[in-house]
Amino acid sequence: MTALDTTTLSSLPADVERPRYDRGAVSAGIVHIGVGGFHRAHQAMYLDTLMNQGEALDWGIVGVGVMPGDKRMQQALAAQDHLYTLVVKHPDGHYEPRVIGSMIDYLFAPDDPEAVIQRMVDPAIRIVSLTVTEGGYNFHSVSGEFDLDNPQIQADLATPSRPSTTFGLVVEALVRRRAQGIPPFTLMSCDNIQGNGEVAKQMFSAYARARDPELGEWLAAEVAFPNSMVDRITPVTSTADIDELAARFGVEDAWPVVCEPFTQWVLEDHFDAGRPALEQAGVQVVEDVEPYELMKLRLLNASHQALCYFGYLAGYRYAHEVCQDPLFVEFLLGYMREEGSPTLAPVPGVDLERYRLTLIERFANPEVKDTLARLCAESSDRIPKWLVPVIREQLARDGKIRRSAAVVASWARYAEGRDEQGQLIEVVDRLKQPLMALAADNRSRPTAFIENRELFGDLAEQPRFREAYLDALGSLHERGARATLERLVQSKGTA
Secondary structure (H helix, E strand, C coil), rough: EEEHHHHHHHCCCCCCCCCCCCCCHHEEEEECCCHHHHHHHCHHHHHHHHHHCCCCCCCCCEECCCCCCCHHHEEEEEEECCCEEEEHHHHHHHHEEEEEEEEEEECCCCHHHHHHHHHCCCCCCCCEECCCHHHHHHCCCCCCECCCCCHHHHHHEEECCCCHHHHHHHHHHHHHHCCCCCCCCEEEECCCCCHHHHHHHHHHHHHHHHHHHHHHHHHHHHHHCCEEEEEEECCCHHHHHHHHHHHHCHHHHHHEEECCCCCCEEEEEECCCCCCCCHHCCCCCECHHHHHHHHHHHHHHHHHHHHHHHHHCCCCHHHHHHHCCCHHHHHHHHHHHHHHHHHCCCCCCCCCCHHHHHHHHHCCCCCCCCCEEEEEEEECCHHHHHHHHHHHHHHHHCCCHHHHHHHHHHHHHHHEEECCCCCCCCCCCHHHHHHHHCCCCCCCCCCHHHHHHHHHHHHHHHHHHHHHHHHHHHHHHHHHHHHHHHHHHCCCCCC
């Protein structure tokens, strides 16, 4: 057994790929806030690929954790000299382990926010990137406005030189760079939000404007916020994953990452302070990201929502189980073809039918073991951004919405907190309590859940949506998840 760190790289088994570059020659060029599995399977992997080509050695990553739970990640990575193993799991059972070396440091902001600020002030840092999840942008799900009433935001505005939030840390660093005559870094969002760069610009500018109106105007005018679309299924690392890496390859890694073979990154070429040559590592650098991101959000992400609640209620616990069931596959393809795809503009270079079928193949990968519980989590940050826009566009064009409405109903049924066998469901959502309170009234007041205007706006007042939603919710209560899907499939999702 080999414990992973710099001193043991040369003694790793031959079938474990490792950095082919001198990590001692790597210097920091990127600060990344929100180091989770996805960032380590995606952005950090692309940088490592470039470094293996002898490129981008001045673009090393400094990770930053802002949330209390990030302390564990900081400790695990520090003990391994910030190395970790990325395990690509192929559907045929073949595993591809690779040690990633592009991260060279990790700072835990609650311990020393000043150290994080100073690192971002360093002129060598030309990009600050983000994977802080949809909820990390602090905006209202319906109005889209920045939430200035957030107590943490209020605290940062009161003491801006001692911030605790991502907004406070980043803006304070920009303020100091400006005062010292250092050009601003690029702020690059890698989160699953439509127009993620535009959203980041709006939110950071709003925070800066609340601190000082002139500062907000300067930030909006001078800081680059490229849009991007990112894609790679990356389940939460389990104890079994850690044990399997040790058993199969003899590598002792406190926090490896597992992922599917597929990866995609479409990135707008909008960087005022320079960037790595990411196109040499397979990134699609384009002028307009929107067609690609809408394709991904409304087909892949929305389909995850379409399968997870129905699947969980039907007794499945993994995405691959759901997508090896012909009934669910027919339902998902029906949603993608009849409801999601009609809302998309042409996507350059993409065959949408091939993309749809590839999604089913990816979801059905039995080695990834993506849990439905993960896909069901934080739905209040997902459904309003991924599925509600599809419903609205289809209503406006008099298109089909019955499957989409059924997905919303399946979420409402899931939020009741018990499955069809009466077993407790652990609902994970920042709005858990109000959502479950609304779902508790599903039988006595069936429109209660969709009357939440914060999540659904006026959808409850749209007759076609309301009728389809009530029909699906009633069927879920009376017949169950599987029989409800059978009805939807047989009806071909009319209306």
